[in-house]
Amino acid sequence: MNLALWICAGLLATVALMGGITKTFVPREKLATAPGGAWTGEISAGFVKTLGALEILAAAGLILPAVLDIAPVMVPVTAICWIALMVGAMITHFRHGEPMLVAVNLAYLALAVFVAWGRLGPETFIG
Template sequence: MNLALWIVTGILAAVLLVSTSKMYVPRERMAAVGRAAEWVMDFSPGALRAIGALEILAAAGLILPAVLDIAPVLVPVTAICVALLFTGAAIMRLRRGERATIAPDLLYLALAVFVAWGRLGPAPLHG
């Protein structure tokens, strides 16, 4: 169970780090990539930077407390926050009528819930 939680945590952290590209790629360029990225036009550049900053903090919060053995309880707390982030992403996609592009957000939401459940229950990190 511990290995599965570490793998899922690593995947989530990687996804969050990759998605921080919204901080430095112009909105217009991101929106031109395809339908799944058109949502960026609904947000100001400042809001996108704020979301990206939260994603960087989330990636760090999923990994560093456990690796450094400093306040490992922050891992499930961060996973809950990541689940809330992806809940917001899914709601935003539903409001925009983008049901075809909601699947990845729901998958990442499920992974975050799995990490939170696993680290709070069957395989807690001890610090």
């Protein structure tokens, strides 16, 4: 189970890092023309970059606290924050008529639920 939790956290961290770098460093106008990126054209560039920075922090929060053994409780806390972010992403993509992206976000949400549950329960780092 510990290995499965590490794999899920690693997958989520990879997704968060890729999305965060994209949102932080790719111009909003270019993001708005990409598939699934139309929503970025409707909000400020600052908001998009803030989301990107939060996703980069999430990538770090899913891995580093456990690896460095510094506040490892931050791993499930980060997973819970990722759940909230995915709910928002699902709502946004649903409003834009992008059911495939809603399903992708639901998969990420399920992984985050598993990580949060596992790290708060049976495979906690606290002990």
